[in-house]
Amino acid sequence: MNNGRMAVFALLMIILAGCSTEESRTAARRDTEVALETAREQAHVDCSSAADCERLWTRTRLYVAQRSATPIRRADDTAIETAEPHTFGTVYVWATRTSSASGVSTIQVKGMCRGMYRADGNPGWLYGTCARQIRSVEAEFRSFIGAAS
Template sequence: MKTTIAITLAALVLGGCMSAEKQEAEARDFTRSESLLDTAQRNASVACADQMQCDKAWSLTKDYVAAHSSTSIVRADAAAIETDVPSRSGKAVYSATRVAKGSGATITLYAQCRGMYGQDRAMGSDYDDCVKQIGPAQNGFVPFLNQHLSSQ
């Protein structure tokens, strides 16, 4: 009987340690993923030099948003491209802005994902799936534009 109690207590203590270790690992992964997403957001911006180049880049941006978003475009004008809100959790949607700078503009791609965050910006139930969608799409945006603009 004493042996059974001792084994049970030891299992509970070890289980608590593993749970704390798992929570620490998840917290580190969350912090790392947030850092990667911040970098991807900063990298999802491009400057175009003149009206003609900006118009072509903006057209390509609309194509990119449509191809990557889980919902359809609901607004596309000279200043913004927006997609509809997803009906289900875990679906990434994209938007873009075009801000005039001199004779050119800065075009920036934004991303969000329903279910990505919980209360107080804590990790939501679909966080990992959302990161897998958003990071590569934002990191691929500028190379996509550069590739298509240089082939013109």
């Protein structure tokens, strides 16, 4: 009888540990998503004069070329796109430039990473690695652009 109670107790402890581990993974994933969203919201600059916008767009192209693991495959006045990498866990970067009716243009960068999400939209096996790299690329964009003179 005592061995039976010990076995039940041990099983309960294993179940509780599993629940605790899953809760901590869920909380960590939620924190990572919040950090990614914050970085993405800050990964843009606005400009209004043609000369300023052109200078920032040129700096953006340099930033994309330096930060993406793959080369630029298309670049024009509204988009800079790099090729998708063949390897998983590799960050590639795109940028867009949009104009509003008020004459303000917004330049935004976006980091992407193969293997970050599974086909069903849930985090993939390289989620943490990809998230750290993307957050870095997106969070550092403004300071890189601000360094231009």
